[in-house]
Amino acid sequence: MSFTKLFSIVSLLSVALCASAQSPPANRPTGGSICTTKPFLVETVLPPNLNDNGGTPFPNKTFATYPTYTALSVGVQNYTCGDAGTWAPAGAITYLYDISCLPLEHHKPFTSFIAGLWEAAPPSVTADDIVSWTESMSPGVALGIHYWVADPVNATSGKIFAKWDFGASERMTNDTHKDHAFLVASESSVVPDPFDPVFNSAWLVEPVLVVDGQKSGELADQVFRINSNGGQAPNTTCRPNFDFLQVKSTLDFLFYGGHWADTIF
Numbered sequence: 001m002s003f004t005k006l007f008s009i010v011s012l013l014s015v016a017l018c019a020s021a022q023s024p025p026a027n028r029p030t031g032g033s034i035c036t037t038k039p040f041l042v043e044t045v046l047p048p049n050l051n052d053n054g055g056t057p058f059p060n061k062t063f064a065t066y067p068t069y070t071a072l073s074v075g076v077q078n079y080t081c082g083d084a085g086t087w088a089p090a091g092a093i094t095y096l097y098d099i100s101c102l103p104l105e106h107h108k109p110f111t112s113f114i115a116g117l118w119e120a121a122p123p124s125v126t127a128d129d130i131v132s133w134t135e136s137m138s139p140g141v142a143l144g145i146h147y148w149v150a151d152p153v154n155a156t157s158g159k160i161f162a163k164w165d166f167g168a169s170e171r172m173t174n175d176t177h178k179d180h181a182f183l184v185a186s187e188s189s190v191v192p193d194p195f196d197p198v199f200n201s202a203w204l205v206e207p208v209l210v211v212d213g214q215k216s217g218e219l220a221d222q223v224f225r226i227n228s229n230g231g232q233a234p235n236t237t238c239r240p241n242f243d244f245l246q247v248k249s250t251l252d253f254l255f256y257g258g259h260w261a262d263t264i265f
């Protein structure tokens with residue numbers, strides 16, 4: 001079976017799940033999740049050993065609050081070759097899809113399933129292809145794009161920061177605040193993937209970056225990155241300041257707070 005055919009089956013599956021979900025209230029503001037996120041308590045899906053393997057631990061508490069958005073992220077993480085001849089992270093470019101119509105406990109297996117397809121896709125299939133197929137088969141499911149930007153505080157620091165932008169998504173078409181539907185974040189928690197840390201990216205808590213007292217975007221106040229599949233560089237040597245590598249990555253983001261928090265239903 002061709003990759004495109006297989007992918008379309010998955011997309012139809014998610015549409016079917018959406019169709020069976022509850023519909024939002026008629027007077028709901030634009031721009032929010034497709035389905036309700038109210039039952040989504042992240043502490044119920046964080047493995048109990050999450051903080052046992054080093055790193056900067058996740059907050060040790062119950063959050064008792066709901067994400068405004070839950071997104072599947074499909075794309076690549078970039079690596080450049082550092083001075084030591086080993087791979088150094090250099091940002092990412094990924095595409096984000098609304099998965100609020102799936103129960104939270106299904107996000108991890110669904111994300112692994114998509115990761116399997118993405119990993120198996122031939123090199124001719126790019127992340128952009130996945131976006132166009134997904135949009136044509138499940139209009140409205142594409143939420144936006146995730147990439148990294150230069151340090152907004154200190155242009156010469158050489159640091160990069162994660163950014164998410166939903167401004168061009170179909171859900172924001174009629175939203176008068178869509179120019180603020182982005183977020184630049186730092187990292188407050190970083191722990192190794194609890195299942196396969198050599199292959200899968202770290203799990204993160206990413207609070208919005210505050211510059212001169214101003215939040216860098218209003219999409220969310222805090223993002224959790226969980227359920228990683230792939231994304232880590234291989235343990236190989238490379239030619240310093242010459243080689244470049246892209247590693248496929250499939251994972252989930254949960255976005256908390258932000259301007260659209262009042263769309264949760």
Ligand SMILES: *[C@@H]1O[C@H](CO)[C@@H](O)[C@H](O)[C@H]1NC(C)=O
Binds near residue numbers: 060
């Ligand atoms: C986290 O909370 C649990 C239960 O309250 C407690 O036993 C544990 O020591 C706490 N761990 C840290 C690192 O604070």
Ligand SMILES: *[C@@H]1O[C@H](CO)[C@@H](O)[C@H](O)[C@H]1NC(C)=O
Binds near residue numbers: 149160
């Ligand atoms: C990562 O690679 C993509 C695709 O080549 C590119 O568009 C993007 O700018 C790169 N990101 C960084 C931070 O280098």
Ligand SMILES: *[C@@H]1O[C@H](CO)[C@@H](O)[C@H](O)[C@H]1NC(C)=O
Binds near residue numbers: 154155156157158
């Ligand atoms: C900006 O980053 C550079 C390089 O790390 C550093 O030398 C400089 O002190 C930083 N400037 C500020 C204002 O933090």
Ligand SMILES: *[C@@H]1O[C@H](CO)[C@@H](O)[C@H](O)[C@H]1NC(C)=O
Binds near residue numbers: 030170171173174
């Ligand atoms: C935007 O508004 C137009 C006109 O009311 C409507 O036809 C369209 O469905 C809306 N689009 C979205 C994504 O809400």
Ligand SMILES: *[C@@H]1O[C@H](CO)[C@@H](O)[C@H](O)[C@H]1NC(C)=O
Binds near residue numbers: 198235
């Ligand atoms: C990476 O490879 C080196 C040399 O082959 C080895 O010593 C090291 O343990 C490996 N690290 C990991 C994380 O596999």
